[in-house]
Amino acid sequence: MRPYAFGVDIGGTAVKLGLFRTTGELMEKWSIPTRTEDGGEHVLPDVIASLRAKLEERAIPWDQVEGAGMGVPGPVKEDGTVMRCINLGWGVFNIPEQIRTLEPRIHRFRISNDVNAATLGEQWRGAAQGRKNVFMITLGTGIGGGLVINEKITNGVGGAAGEIGHFLVEPGETEICKCGRRGCLEQYCSATGLLRQAKKALLERPEIPSVLRSEAELTAKDVCDAAKAGDALALELLEKLGDRLGWALTAVTSTADPEVIVIGGGLSNAGDILLEPIVQGYRAHAFHALRDTEFTLARLGNDAGIYGCVRMLM
Ligand SMILES: [Zn+2]
Known part of the structure; x- marks a missing residue:
């Protein structure tokens, strides 16, 4: 070479x-x-x-x-x-x-x-050095996914293998996703999705106190920071994110059974406060033989x- x-x-x-x-x-x-x-x-x-x-x-x-x-x-x-x-x-x-x-x-x-x-x-x-079978999900403006099997990228026939951002998680959703359908994972678990859910919760549940109410221009990072500081509403939002994302990831492990799932993208900078509810959500929904799949945060960033x-x- x-x-x-x-x-x-x-x-x-x-x-x-x-x-x-x-x-x-x-x-x-x-x-x-x-x-x-x-x-x-x-x-x-x-x-x-x-x-x-x-x-x-x-x-x-x-x-x-x-x-x-x-x-x-x-x-x-x-x-x-x-x-x-x-x-x-x-x-x-x-x-x-x-x-x-x-x-x-x-x-x-x-x-x-x-x-x-x-x-x-x-x-x-x-983050997945030494592993041969890896799934990575990136949580940013949208959601991306990539699958490496036996150290090789899986592209798929249509070039979209691993793209779980538009996996349906909420059939009852009324808002339209940018793909034209309703209830996609991306609408809840991307940085944009988390922000949307936060604004919705603040509006629909005025009785709950939250530091998020004092933010002039709320961002997904604010939600994660508030959760780190113990804000109950922010913690609940991340728990719900973890539950939906964990559920969607059971579809990935049921199909590909990777050694490790890497969580990347801008939202993953929040660290363990984000990772923990995802792992919890995943373990709650996974088939018993797939429950121990390892999770880690991405390490190489950009x-x-x-x-x-x-x-x-x-
Ligand atoms: Zn969609």
């Missing part, structure tokens, strides 16, 4: 890039803005230009580079066809073909969904994606 490789994690506002040694050491990371205008047509040329500039800066020739792995915020099929990335303005097209046209000197190129890549990153160098992207090349 050649000595260097790139990890490229494309997000809606920024592209995170990493130059690695293929032994696994991150040498340098940097980011460039994601230009989503004009249907996102500048995104890949910008990435390639940034990789070229980095090699020039470090005087590394292309023949010393094993390749580049890329994560994108949308479903990706095994052949590298991206099935629309709404955040980037992308439609359906084959990314490896485009990359080879832009830069024929790239030796190897691999691509996957960004959460799948982050899951592989956590499995390789993060770097998980670039680690996983490089790992895809190996």
Whole structure:
């Protein structure tokens, strides 16, 4: 294997890039803005230009580079066809073909969904290091999921394996999810979902005192902070989140039976105050043979994606 490789994690506002040694050491990371205008047509040329500039800066020739792995915020099929990335303005097209046209000197190129890549990153160098079968769920603006089986990403035929954000948990919901249906996990257990539930509870139950009432602009972090300080309503909100999420995760373990479930995404920065109710909710609903599944918080933060992207090349 050649000595260097790139990890490229494309997000809606920024592209995170990493130059690695293929032994696994991150040498340098940097980011460039994601230009989503004009249907996102500048995104890949910008990435390639940034990789070229980095090699020039470090005087590394292309023949010393094993390749580049890329994560994108949308479903990706095994052949590298991206099935629309709404955040980037992308439609359906084959990314490896485009990359080879832009830069024929790239030796190897691999691509996957960004959460799948982050899951592989956590499995390789993060919270699930040493485990072969890992499920990761990211709780942020939305909910993402990634499944690694035998140290390999599972993309699925439609490129959406592991995406449990739109798993139905509340059939009676009246509000519409952004996917067009009602009662999806994401509507309750993402950072946005937790905030929505908090605002609803404050409105519907004025008799309950809570420090959350004094927040001018309530955020999901405020809810977690209040729970840490012992606020009863905030604790109840996290308990309910844990119950719903735990229930949804029993569907994952019943199907894939991973060694460990990693909880990541912005909301996971809350730490144990979030993790504990999820584990409790899970154990309360799980089939007895699956009840002992291990849970852990993600460790690599925003770097998980670039680690996983490089790992895809190996
Ligand atoms: Zn939905």
